[in-house]
Amino acid sequence: MRYSYKFSDAIHLLAYLVINCDGDRSSKAIANSIEANPSAIRKLMADLRQAGLLVTQPGRPEPTLARQPKTITLLEIYRAIQMDHDLLHVDPATNPQCQVGRAIQPVLSTYYQEIQAAAFQRMRAITLADVVQQIKQYNHTK
Numbered sequence: 740m741r742y743s744y745k746f747s748d749a750i751h752l753l754a755y756l757v758i759n760c761d762g763d764r765s766s767k768a769i770a771n772s773i774e775a776n777p778s779a780i781r782k783l784m785a786d787l788r789q790a791g792l793l794v795t796q797p798g799r800p801e802p803t804l805a806r807q808p809k810t811i812t813l814l815e816i817y818r819a820i821q822m823d824h825d826l827l828h829v830d831p832a833t834n835p836q837c838q839v840g841r842a843i844q845p846v847l848s849t850y851y852q853e854i855q856a857a858a859f860q861r862m863r864a865i866t867l868a869d870v871v872q873q874i875k876q877y878n879h880t881k
Contacts, residue, residue: 745783745820746816748773749783749816750813752773752780753787754867754870755773756802756804757808764802765800768800784802786820786821787816787820790815790819791805792805792816809866809868811866811867811868812863812867813862814859825855826858827851830844831844
């Protein structure tokens with residue numbers, strides 16, 4: 740199974756911009772922090788810019804947040820990077836001849852919808868400022 744790190748990388752990118760506001764904010768520097776390809780970072784930046792979370796200028800490696808970190812929620816970041824798919828997935832290929840295989844899809848789908856709604860509600864309550872504060876606190880104690 741392959742996992743997508745786009746959400747984590749987008750949060751990392753935005754937190755990097757807040758914490759390194761006076762430093763190197765080029766896609767190369769951000770990519771170095773995330774350990775990703777600069778072209779992948781530019782794609783994330785384009786998604787964040789299109790969502791109104793980031794301001795960039797062609798030819799200038801100085802991206803900035805479009806709003807204050809305390810007004811940007813994790814759910815906005817999640818939606819900005821086009822992660823509009825379910826968080827949890829039910830295996831669609833189960834055996835309909837088996838009593839478990841026949842029922843597992845609709846049963847789990849109901850629970851998964853409840854879990855996703857709760858996760859999205861929590862993501863609405865966590866801001867980029869919260870993440871930045873925790874990063875600073877973590878680094879202060881290390």
